[in-house]
Structure formats: structure tokens, C-alpha cells
Amino acid sequence: MAERPIACDFDGCTIVEFGVCARTGEQASCEQATLETVLDTEETPPIAEEVVVVPTQLTPQAEEIFLEGGGDTGLYSGEELGVEELWALIDEMPSRVISILGEQDAGKTCLLVCLYLMIMSGDLEEAGYLFAGSKTLPGFESRARSGRRWAEVKPDRMSTRTTLGEGRGGGFMHLDLLEIEGRIRHRLLMSDIPGEWTNNLIDSAAKSDRLSFVLHSDAILITIDGRKLSGIPRFAEVEKNNTLIDRLASMVGARKPPIRILATRADLLGTEPPPGLAEIVDYAVAQGFDCEGKMLATYSGDENVPSGTGVIELLRLLLENSKLDALPPEVSEMPLRLFGWLPAMTVRAQ
Numbered sequence: 001m002a003e004r005p006i007a008c009d010f011d012g013c014t015i016v017e018f019g020v021c022a023r024t025g026e027q028a029s030c031e032q033a034t035l036e037t038v039l040d041t042e043e044t045p046p047i048a049e050e051v052v053v054v055p056t057q058l059t060p061q062a063e064e065i066f067l068e069g070g071g072d073t074g075l076y077s078g079e080e081l082g083v084e085e086l087w088a089l090i091d092e093m094p095s096r097v098i099s100i101l102g103e104q105d106a107g108k109t110c111l112l113v114c115l116y117l118m119i120m121s122g123d124l125e126e127a128g129y130l131f132a133g134s135k136t137l138p139g140f141e142s143r144a145r146s147g148r149r150w151a152e153v154k155p156d157r158m159s160t161r162t163t164l165g166e167g168r169g170g171g172f173m174h175l176d177l178l179e180i181e182g183r184i185r186h187r188l189l190m191s192d193i194p195g196e197w198t199n200n201l202i203d204s205a206a207k208s209d210r211l212s213f214v215l216h217s218d219a220i221l222i223t224i225d226g227r228k229l230s231g232i233p234r235f236a237e238v239e240k241n242n243t244l245i246d247r248l249a250s251m252v253g254a255r256k257p258p259i260r261i262l263a264t265r266a267d268l269l270g271t272e273p274p275p276g277l278a279e280i281v282d283y284a285v286a287q288g289f290d291c292e293g294k295m296l297a298t299y300s301g302d303e304n305v306p307s308g309t310g311v312i313e314l315l316r317l318l319l320e321n322s323k324l325d326a327l328p329p330e331v332s333e334m335p336l337r338l339f340g341w342l343p344a345m346t347v348r349a350q
Helices: 060-068 081-092 109-120 135-147 193-204 209-216 233-252 275-286 311-319
Strands: 001-007 035-039 094-100 129-133 172-179 184-191 220-224 257-264 291-293
Touching: 081 172, 081 184, 094 109, 094 193, 094 209, 109 129, 109 135, 109 172, 109 220, 109 257, 109 311, 129 257, 193 209, 193 233, 209 233, 209 257, 220 233, 220 275, 233 257, 233 275, 257 311, 275 291, 291 311
Parallel strands: 094 184, 094 220, 220 257, 257 291
Antiparallel strands: 001 035, 129 172, 172 184
16 A cells, blocks of 8 residues: 555645655655555555666757747756747746846855755745746756765765856856745846856956847955955955956846845955955945945855855845836646646746
8 A cells, every 4th residue: 555645635636647846855745645545456566666767968860849839848957948949938027137246256056055955954944935936957957966965975066066167158047036925936047157258258348249148237245255355366356256246237237136245255254354355345346336245155064154044135135126026927738848746836827
């Protein structure tokens, strides 16, 4: 005999349809699910686990079938969104495009992973937000994997390093959040790009083509290893980021989105913000940007500084002026993408 879920009291749960609990993110039901007992029969053989590899590119035969069928529906891996998928999601409902810039190992991907893990662990529910969907769950999972397991020695990096091939545009991660008070839905589309792209822009304004999505940003986050904003290294770091702000000012023109300067690794910085943080903020304000500085500790090694410090405060700043329609968007029966977990979205009744 076995038990299977047939219903769940949790709003938007997908345990019945997809076998995934919306509260825990696990492939097992929680206490809010209603179970029924199923009798084992000789005619029902046990199901063996099988590893399924989902290709990210079509085979020549599949591509031919796809093109003959009109090309209305595509299959993608869910690792990240390209620019075309980005615009498709923006067309569905008002969205916030967040450009996250910074050098290699400055904490860009760690910020995304930390936000995802805080959502899945329920920390954001305490802050007033529920997970309401994502088209890039596999991407979040693959980025979070290295932070979940390690041997006796903690690894130097707590997330994978972002790399994109030559000629690639920016990649984006998608999160829908439901604000519990008022039942307001927020859509976040956050860039995840290699640190070399930021370095290239600092070195030359001619390297701005790949970062053209910044022109459409609702906010820009610049992550900086906070340890570089104190002592002698601070002078070079401040000058470098001031140059980055000059480049951004030239790119966006009169339409200047707000900028948040994020000093990461706050668990290693003490209680006071490093002096270089205020210097960069002051320079950005002088260039006409609405700018603030924040300290973040996405993964903390100090028991007095919890992991995730500063993330919820940053999220609230990003969503502050982005009140969206509380009604779920209409989702067509034939979506453009055949992947995604949207527990709080419903298909319009025909």
C-alpha cells in the first residue's frame, strides 16, 4: 500500500500536478496535503528511477519537425533567460529588470543564490513575501548546488562562476513574488553575467554593446568585495567604480535608474561600513543618480552576522515603487516555453 496526494490546502501548491511541494520545494508532500491510500497490484510494476537528460538544443530531426509545425512552441533548459524570453515575460505583466554588475568574485551570483535559498527556506515569508513562480528554477538550483555540500573544508567559492560564450547576450534569472499584504505580485528579472563584462566596460566605453540591457533597467546593483573598500586598496577600487558610474551615466543618458552600491562579505568587515563605500555613493549622486550604499553578507562565517544579512532590506528597496496588479496574469494554453513552475498562476478557463 502507498499514499499519494490528491489535494493541498496551501495556496498555489503543485504537489498534485507536478509532485513538488510549493512550501518546501521537495518532491514529497507536507502536512497540509490530503493523501489517499493506493493498493499495490501485481499489474503495476515498481517504477525504477531513471536519469533523464534534457537537451538545451534541438537535434536536426527535432528542429525539422519544429519548423514544420510553425515554430510556436520551444523547449529550453530553464538555466537562464535570453533577451527574447525576457521580453516575453515582460509582455505578460509589469516587471522589474535588475542589472547586477561587478567584477569577478564580487558576489553577484551569490546574491541571486542567497535570495533563492531564503525564498525556499521560508525566510521571505516571514518578511511578507511568498514564492509565486520562476522560469529558471534549474538555473537557481545549479548555482546553489556548490553551496549545499562540501567536504570537511569549506570551499573558497560558495557558488559557481558565471561564464557565457563569445557572442552571447546577457542571461537573466526570473522570480515572481507575492506580497502577502494586499496580494500584490512582483516580477523580478535579474541579470547574471560574468565579471569580465564589468571589467571590459570599465576599461573601454566601446565594450558596452553586451550590456545594452542596462538601458532598460529599473535598478542597477553594483557589487564590490567590501574588503577592497578599506585601507590602501580602497583608492584604486573607488577610482575603478567611479569610472564604471561614468560609463553607466553615458549609456543611460537622462533616464537614470537608481543605483545601489553593495559592499559584500559584510561578515568580514566589522560593524562600520568601509570608507570607500560612501565615497562611491557620493560620486554617483554627483552624477545625477539616486544612489545608496548597503552592506551584504550572503554567506556568513561569523555567527554574529547571519547569512542573508541585508538581502531582505535590499529586496524591499527594489520593490518599493513597483506595485503590480494583484490579479494573476493570463497564461495561454500554448506557451512560448515548455518549462517553468508557476504555482500561483492559473490558465484561463476556456
